Amino acid sequence: IQAFHEIYRTRSVNGIPVPHDQLEDMAERFHFVSSTSELHLMKMEFLELKYRLLSLLVLAESKLKSWIIKYGRRESVELLLQNYISFIENSKFFEQYEVTYQILKQTAEMYIKADGSVEEAENVMKFMNETTAQWRNLSVEVRSVRSMLEEVISNWDRYGSTVASLQAWLEDAEKMLNQSENAKKDFFRNLPHWIQQHTAMNDAGNFLIETCDEMVSRDVKQQLLLLNGRWRELFMEVKQYARADEIDRMKKEYTDSVNTLSTFATEAHGKLSEPLEVSFTNVKLLIQDLEDIEQRVPAIDAQYKMVTKTVHLISKEIPQEEANEMFATMSRLKEQLSKVKEYYSPLLYESQQLLVPLEELEKQVTSFYDSLGKINEIITVLEHEAQSSALFKQKHQELLVCQESCKKTLTLIEKGSQSIQKFVNLSKVLKHFDQTKLQRQIADVRVAFQNMVKKTGDWKKHVETNSRLMKKFEESRAELEKVLQIAQEGLEEKGDPEELLKRHTEFFSQLDQRVLNAFLKACDELTDILPEQEQPGLQEAVRKLHKQWKVSRDMRGTPCVLNRGENLQMLRSDCKRI
Known part of the structure; x- marks a missing residue:
């Protein structure tokens, strides 16, 4: 195009002028080519993909025809299967086709849009639709080839194995015809198995006759005719033995089923009636x-x-006595199973009704013993550990709460147990329910409650006694301390010696020994109830007060000094010293 532009500009080629008409014609043609080149390129790309897709379709159809044929021996079918796997699966034929189709579809859409021709668009869409329909049908057939080839191979394998085993068995079976009745009966016991093998052989053979070529089909037909002829002759002689194995199988089925049903009935009856x-x-x-x-x-x-049903079938083949025994067994089983079905439903319903109050009763009993345990813990703490007044009150309050809880819970337990007992006693299906353990449990709760009441009562009496003794001790100590305080104050008093002597003599002459005796008695009583670790403190307090008493008591001898002629000054000095 660049070369033409140069020629068009110079109007000559190598200096030789080009006619104007010829030059314009060439320019017009070059313009047409350059303006339509992109569309032509898209069309060429579409056509390339179109024929590539068509080649895949043709190839698939060709391969399909080579696979869908009248087959030969197993080896040739195996080769066909290998060829199919190599062409379709190993080379990913379906994936190739799908990729090509999608690219073609996109290219076709772009080409139709660029061309703008309605007729061309219709032609392209017609091709795409026809190709899609053709591939849909073709792909289904191609995909089914593998399963078909595998089925042919499977039938060849089944046919070969059954023919070989049946031929060998026929050899042995034909020899057994001259043996004793017991020997024949034992040998032909598994005749049903060989009937199945014979059927399988014919099914596989007939399939091969239909799917294989004429020569192979003829060979299979001939072999089947020979084997079926031998089988027919033999079977007419031994067909009566075919039922023997079947009867044994049904007898075993009967025995197993009876054992299962009997076990179920026995176990169920136990659940329905055992205490x-x-x-x-x-x-x-x-x-x-x-x-x-x-x-x-x-x-x-x-x-x-x-x-x-099995028993009815067996009864036609076995002695009447044995059949009657089977029928009797089934009759007993029917009666047992009927009782189970009659009783289990109402028993289940009433047991479910009973479960809720039993669960509630169990929770209440557990709660009762929890409270009882707390009561014992509180009493143990109060009995063995020194407590402050505030803590004692707190523990005592907790004790009262637990006691009240036990009392309320006991009431609920008794109501619940009475309700349960009434429910069981009135029931027609719960007669085998034994309430002895439940009644004993409730009795134990009552005894535990009574023991708790007695224990807390004894503890309260003990506390009251302790409180009374402590109060008595405190009162006697206060009285003693009061007397000692007055004595001490009198001894420390200052003033006129004669006046002091007079008052001292009057006070100490009236000092009552009973005040000390009352205090000492209260101390002895308190010592009996105090823990050992608190007794030394009490004894020390008593010793000090007793000592003070003795000192005060000795002061009563002061007036006697005057009677012996001691002077007042000495008395004053003694009083001051005291």
């Missing part, structure tokens, strides 16, 4: 067992019906 100690845990476990029975009943019914 049960009334408690929350025991009743809860019983409910779980009854719910298990409820869930198993439908399956048990179905099993009973199935084994009943």
Whole structure:
């Protein structure tokens, strides 16, 4: 184009002039090519992808035709399967097609938009739709090839194995025809298995006859004819033994089912009638067992019906006496199972009704013993540890609260137990519920409550006695201290000696020994109840007060000094010294 532009500008080629008309024609043609080149390029790209997609379709159709044929022996089918796996799966054929299709679809849309021709757009869309429909059908067929090839191989394997085993068995079976009846009966006991093998062989053979080529089909037909002929002749001689194994199987099924049903009936009957100690845990476990029975009943019914049918089938093949025994067993089982179904539902319902009050009663008993334990702890603390007045009051208040809690809980326990006992006694299905343990538990609660009342009462009496003795001690000590205080004040008093002597003589002559005796007696009584660790303090206080008393008592001898002729000055000095 650049070269043409140079020619068009100079109007010549290598100095040779170019005619104007020819030059304009060339310019017009170059303009057309340059203006439509992009559209032509898009069309070429579309066509390239179109024919690439068509080549994939043609290749897939060609391969499909090579796979969907009348097959040969197993080895040739195996080769076809390997070829399919290599072409379709290993080379990711479907992925290749999908990628090509998506690129073509995008290119087609761009081409239609750029071209703008309605006719061209219709042609492109028609091709895309036809290709999509063609691929949809083709891909389904291609995908099914592998399963078809694998099925053919599987039938070849089944056919080969059953033919080999059946041929070997026929050899042995034909020889057994001349043996004793017992030997034949034992050998042909598994005849049903060989009937299944014979059926499997024919099914596989017929499949191969339909799917393989004429030569292979003819060979398979011939082999089947020979084997089926031998089988038919043999089977006519031994077909009566086929039922022997079936009867043994049904007898085993009967025995197993009867054992299962009997075990269920026995266990269920035990749950429905065995004595049960009334408690929350025991009743809860019983409910779980009854719910298990409820869930198993439908399956048990179905099993009973199935084994009943089995018995009817067996009865036609076994001695009448044995059949009668089976029918009698089934009759007993029916009666047992009927009782289970009759009783478990009401028992389950009433047990569930009983569970709630039992749970509440158990909680109340637990709460009672918790409060009782706290009472014992409080009393232990109050009995063995010195307490401040405030702490003593706090503990005493806690004790009263726990006592009240025990009392209220006991009332609830008795009401709850009476309600439970009434419920059980009035029930028609709870007759096997034993309330002995429950009654003993309630009796234990009552005894525990009575013991608690006695213990707290004794403790209160002890506290009251202690308080009385302590009060008596405090009063006697106060009286003694008062006397000693007056004596001390008198001795320390100053003034006229004669006046002092007169008052001292009068006071000390009236000093009463009973004040000290009352104090000492109160001390002795208090010592008996005080803890050992507190007794030394009390004894020290008594010793000091007793000493002060003796000193005061000795002061009563002062007037006697005057009677012996001592002068007043000496008395004054003595009084001052005292």
